[in-house]
Amino acid sequence: MKQLLTFVRKEFAHVLRDRKTLLILFGMPVAQILIFGFALTNEVKNARIMIMDQAKDQASRQIIDKIEASRYFEVNQYIHHRDELEKGFKQGDVRLAVIFPQGFDHALQHLHQAQIEVIADASDPNYATTLSSYISSIIQDYQSEQVAAAGHLPYQIVPQIRFLYNPQLKGAPNFVPGVMALVLMLVCVMMTAVSIVKEKETGTMEILLVSPFSPLMVIVSKAIPYLLLSLINVTTILLLSVFVLDLPVQGNLILLFAESTLFIITCLTLGIFISVKTSSQQVAMLISLMGMMLPTILFSGFMFPIENMPWPLQLISNVVPSKWYYIIVKAIMIKGLGFAAIWKETLILAGITLALLVISLKSFKIRLS
Amino acid sequence: MKEAVITTDKLTKRFGDFVATNEISFEVSRGEIFGFLGANGAGKTTAMRMLCGLSTPSSGNASIAGFDVYRQTEQIKKNIGYMSQKFSLYEDLTVLENIRFFGGIYGLSRPRIREKGEKLIKDLGLEQEAKKLVGALPLGWKQKLSFSVAILHDPQIVFLDEPTGGVDPVTRRQFWNMIYEAADRGVTIFVTTHYMDEAEYCNRISIMVDGRVKALDTPRNLKEHFGAATMDEVFYALARGAKRSE
Incomplete structure (x- = not known):
């Protein structure tokens, strides 16, 4: 010993x-x-995105506010025409675009279903996947708030994606x-x-x-x-x-x-x-x-x-x-x-x-x- | 003749068909300086490994310091010291730390290590260097220190495997003085070397050729027997006939 x-x-x-x-x-x-x-890290912070809001109604506003408040995204520019999309992607470091169709809120209220178009720059596929899932979870979040407020499921926006064990996507x-x-x-x-x-x-x-x-x-x-x-x-x-x-x-x-x-x-x-x-x-x-x-x-x-x-x-x-x-x-x-x-x-x-x-x-x- | 501390009887080691050491028999008595010579590949290292308890013989018998090489290797290890051609202390430890470590693994008590360590350092004149890293010492001092550490635990026998390789003639001479002093105190020295002038310093030498002991006597008798002027000629006369070489 x-x-x-x-x-x-x-x-x-x-x-x-x-x-x-x-x-x-x-x-x-x-x-x-x-x-x-x-x-x-494959975590994303302050990714630059474009938003094209053709609806300009209450629902689209609220979702945009949520996106802007998130620390994952920084809204780089608001565009008005689809022609500007490609320019934005090519020119700057914009990685993703969110497009709200006309009559977004209306569709939600009356058809109980609406679509949001999410376009991601997939030249970096991992990054694109991560970003789109973040957007999804923000929309999901918005939806559950509405459900909580209304007490029942008023409408549905996007497919469900859940992040088990890592909800903040750390x-x-x-x-x-x-x-x-x-x-x-x-x-x-x-x-x-x-x-x-x-x-x-x-x-x-x-x-x-x-x-x-x-x-x-x-x-x-x-x-x-x-x-x-x-x-x-x-x-x-x-x-x-x-x-x-x-x-x-x-x-x-x-x-x-x-x-x-x-x-x-x-x-x-x-x-x-x-x-x-x-x-x-x-x-x-x-x-x-x-x-x-x-x-x-x-x-x-x-x-x-x-x-x-x-x-x-x-x-x-x-x-x-x-x-x-x-x-x-x-x-x-x-x-x-x-x-x-x-x-x-x-x-x-x-x-x-x-x-x-x-x-x-x-x-x-x-x-x- | 004095009491024998190493006795081998037809000691043999085979590796498959190859007989590295072939029925060697000899005795070494207490306090003797025994030179173990042979060309590379003659079977010296294998024989020495068996004597140190590192390798089990294939047949034959041997007893080291009264202990059997088959069954009592642990006791053998406690009673022998060993120093190889490769420098065998830790370069990144200080002189004192090396002494403490090797004293420690041989189970010496702490006061005993301190006492022996102090004496060792004083005898070698290393007072100034005691707390320096061993790596910083000149090679000659390292070899002398290495030898002193090898006999720190007062072994009955010390095995030296080409201890003076790469050392200058003056240091070699001093090294041999240390060997003589140890032998005078009754430590048996079993030494291999390639330097024929060193062979002359031994009391007796054996020369191995192709796994067998071809000659065993005092240097003087060997020279007479072979009608040679130097040990060099004796060695050459014997080793010339070797079939094995590396």
Whole structure:
């Protein structure tokens, strides 16, 4: 036990002494949260739009007021002819146009149905989709106000689109769990792999193996510091997400930390596995980066929806641990669900971890031959 | 002859069809400086790994400091020190931290580490550098420090795997003085080297060729036997017939 402490202290000295490692360790999560939170978000703010109000009646006025009040849109210009539409799109940075037909209010009152034309610049399809769904939800909102006022459904305007769990359409929820998976994957896998391979490279591993300190303990004491540092990282990310991005943790915090610990152990095992199989720091780093980061980005569902992938890729995604962790964190953090809802994912993650652990220990021969 | 601390009897290691170490038998007695020579690929490293408890022999017997290489590797590890050609301390830790770490994993108590550490630093004249990173020391000092750390826990035997590779002649000389001092205190030295002048410093040497021990005697007897003026010629006469080489 005392030997273990000596070893862990030495590992901390390695990490804390190396400025670059420290920067990666603690700078990366902060940078990623800020980059994804503010720069790479698909959330829209102050998108410029055009409005062509041919109705100029009460209903159209009220809807326009709501659009103008929204922080997602900035009404750039009011136009009067359809010819101006194309000019507006081509000239400026107008992304969307809303057209109210003549007799809008009249149609609503008497036919109980009316149409609004929404034209979006789909050269950026994601952006266009997002914008049109915002408009839809604003109209939806207007409608429900009218229903509340009238006490019955007076009329219907547009198709129903609902946004579950993310009614404000915040961009952040999806990426915070994703960034957590990504950061933990990078920190744990890469750092552990590199730190073990480094000992092999410099020859100190030989000395450790000749010493009475057991090889298994070498691995354990390598993993402990990164487990602790990773938990600090989880805390940092959660703090940033709550206080900077205004995204509270809906579910149980202890459950979230417990699941994170499980995922960290998965990553540490992966790192150990890589270190057993490689003998140079560069190779270990490359494998960690390409072999871990890419699948996390591609197959966790955090950037690209898995449901849209062809089935062979969907199949592959099942063995990527970050996918399960991502689902778990999303469930706890955003949907506020308890353990009952995620026990299956937890079981899968634990299974993957166990399998990795067995493989790693088997390949890590106690006696080097 | 004094008490034997290393005894091997037909010690053999096979990797598939390849016999890396073929029935080697010898004894090394306490306080002896035993040179373990051989061309690359002759089977030195494999033999040494077996003696250190890192690799299980395929057949034959060996006992190190009275412990069996098959069953008592843990006890063997506690009673030996090891230093390799690759520099084997942590460059990003200070001299003191390295001493504390290696003392710690060998299970020395804290006061004992402090006491031994202070003496070690004083003997090497490293008082000024004790709190500096080891990476900043010149290579010669690193090697001397490395040796001192390898015998910090007072092992019965210390294995040195080409300890003086890349070190200048003056430092090599000083290094050998340290080896002699340790041997005088009763530490058995088991050393591999490619420098034939260093072979002359050993009490006895064995020369391995193709996995077998081809010669084992004092340097003087070997030279007489082969009618050679230097160890270089002895080594060449034996190694010339080798079929294996890397």
